[in-house]
Amino acid sequence: MKFKTLxxxxxxxxxxxxxxxxxxxxxDIKSRIKPVGSVNxxxxxxxxxxxxxxxxxxxxxxxxCVACHSSGVLGAPKLQDAADWAPRLEQGFDTVLQNAINxxxxxxxxxxxxxxxDDEIKAAIEHMIEGI
Ligand code: HEC
Numbered sequence: 001m002k003f004k005t006l007x008x009x010x011x012x013x014x015x016x017x018x019x020x021x022x023x024x025x026x027x028d029i030k031s032r033i034k035p036v037g038s039v040n041x042x043x044x045x046x047x048x049x050x051x052x053x054x055x056x057x058x059x060x061x062x063x064x065c066v067a068c069h070s071s072g073v074l075g076a077p078k079l080q081d082a083a084d085w086a087p088r089l090e091q092g093f094d095t096v097l098q099n100a101i102n103x104x105x106x107x108x109x110x111x112x113x114x115x116x117x118d119d120e121i122k123a124a125i126e127h128m129i130e131g132i
Contacts (some may be wrong), residue, residue, distance in 0.1 A: 013110065057127030060120050064113035069128060074106040082132045097122055 024032075061069070061079070068076040077084035088096055101119050104110035110116050111124070 055121030060113060060116055060124035061127045065111045065124055079128050080131055085129050085132050093126050100125055
């Protein structure tokens with residue numbers, strides 16, 4: 001009697017598992033057997049960012065530059081502050097752009113926006129010097 005009860009229990013458990021297995025959709029199975037972790041290739045990420053369209057200068061500024069360039073941290077030229085920007089722009093816009101891309105003194109390369117394209121950095125600078 002006891003054995004039969006146990007057998008019944010085991011069988012019903014097995015049935016439950018089988019039914020469950022059948023209820024898994026193909027999606028579920030794929031997500032279960034997919035490799036753990038995915039490789040993040042820098043170029044691929046940039047390509048997807050580019051696919052979404054370039055960000056505006058104001059967007060890039062707000063996301064990556066504002067921390068230093070709003071209050072002038074470490075001597076960073078402040079947003080739309082002519083006195084701060086004039087001596088820098090005397091070097092020519094291209095030099096200023098190259099300095100922003102490569103980094104200069106306390107200014108990190110691309111202002112920490114690693115996935116920004118050169119054009120997005122350019123747009124951010126244009127936003128910072130707008131009206132000067
Ligand atoms: C960690 C702080 C920090 C961040 C973030 C930052 N900057 Fe700067 N930036 C600086 C500092 C400091 C300087 C002044 C460097 C110097 O002493 O000439 C500077 C200078 C510059 C200059 C002037 C370069 C020159 O030739 O004089 C440009 C252009 C610039 N930053 C653009 C950007 C842009 C665009 C971003 C955002 C994508 C950004 N920065 C983010 C700190 C920062």
